Amino acid sequence: xxxxxxxxxxxxxxxxxxxxxxxxxxxxxxxxxxxxxxxxxxxxxxxxxxxxxxxxxxxxxxxxxxxxxxxxxxxxxxxxxxxxxxxxxxxxxxxxxxxxxxxxxxxxxxxxx
Amino acid sequence: xxxxxxxxxxxxxxxxxxxxxxxxxxxxxxxxxxxxxxxxxxxxxxxxxxxxxxxxxxxxxxxxxxxxxxxxxxxxxxxxxxxxxxxxxxxxxxxxxxxxxxxxxxxxxxxxxxxx
Numbered sequence: 001x002x003x004x005x006x007x008x009x010x011x012x013x014x015x016x017x018x019x020x021x022x023x024x025x026x027x028x029x030x031x032x033x034x035x036x037x038x039x040x041x042x043x044x045x046x047x048x049x050x051x052x053x054x055x056x057x058x059x060x061x062x063x064x065x066x067x068x069x070x071x072x073x074x075x076x077x078x079x080x081x082x083x084x085x086x087x088x089x090x091x092x093x094x095x096x097x098x099x100x101x102x103x104x105x106x107x108x109x110x111x112x113x
Numbered sequence: 114x115x116x117x118x119x120x121x122x123x124x125x126x127x128x129x130x131x132x133x134x135x136x137x138x139x140x141x142x143x144x145x146x147x148x149x150x151x152x153x154x155x156x157x158x159x160x161x162x163x164x165x166x167x168x169x170x171x172x173x174x175x176x177x178x179x180x181x182x183x184x185x186x187x188x189x190x191x192x193x194x195x196x197x198x199x200x201x202x203x204x205x206x207x208x209x210x211x212x213x214x215x216x217x218x219x220x221x222x223x224x225x226x227x228x229x
Contacts, residue, residue, distance in 0.1 A: 032216075034218075041201075041223075042223070043203055043205075043220035043221050043223050044156070045220070049217050090155055090156075099161045099168060099169060099207075101158070105154075106154070
């Protein structure tokens with residue numbers, strides 16, 4: 001069965017530092033890939049999604065993700081963290097042919113002043 | 114309009130009560146979802162409706178009863194819940210193209226449910 005692994009349940013970075021949140025998926029056939037952000041007591045908001053033809057995907061709020069098929073990874077980055085980036089981040093996959101979205105366990109990002 | 118709305122925002126109920134959660138979207142999405150989310154955990158899929166028909170039930174206890182009366186509305190009827198059912202209940206919607214597309218889900222803000 002398809003699975004998603006997010007390494008690091010908590011990540012702390014200084015304001016202005018690089019943000020790197022890791023996501024690996026388990027299938028040899030790339031599923032549909034997504035990153036969502038969740039602020040406290042809110043729903044999930046899409047940051048970006050992978051579509052074929054572009055290994056580097058740009059999203060909202062300055063976030064990017066790079067799809068690496070050989071590493072089955074879809075890591076999320078942002079060059080310079082802002083205090084407002086503090087939130088929970090979820091990587092999600094949707095295997096082809098299904099409506100079932102599978103979420104990783106999440107990474108809580110803390111931004112230090 | 115890219116919004117999914119959920120009512121109520123907060124709900125407190127006793128174990129013998131019957132209540133309903135409501136979700137609405139006007140994006141023309143034909144797939145709608147219910148998730149349960151416990152604190153510091155990812156959302157857990159409960160139900161999926163596609164074209165107003167139940168297509169996925171993740172072995173959810175019968176005290177949760179979903180309903181999709183039309184393409185814009187999704188309800189979750191609650192009866193005889195347990196305290197461990199207290200959680201954030203999220204509704205989402207997406208384009209209904211399971212076969213091959215990159216359709217993302219749009220989430221509502223959730224209903225915070227407390228069962229006493």
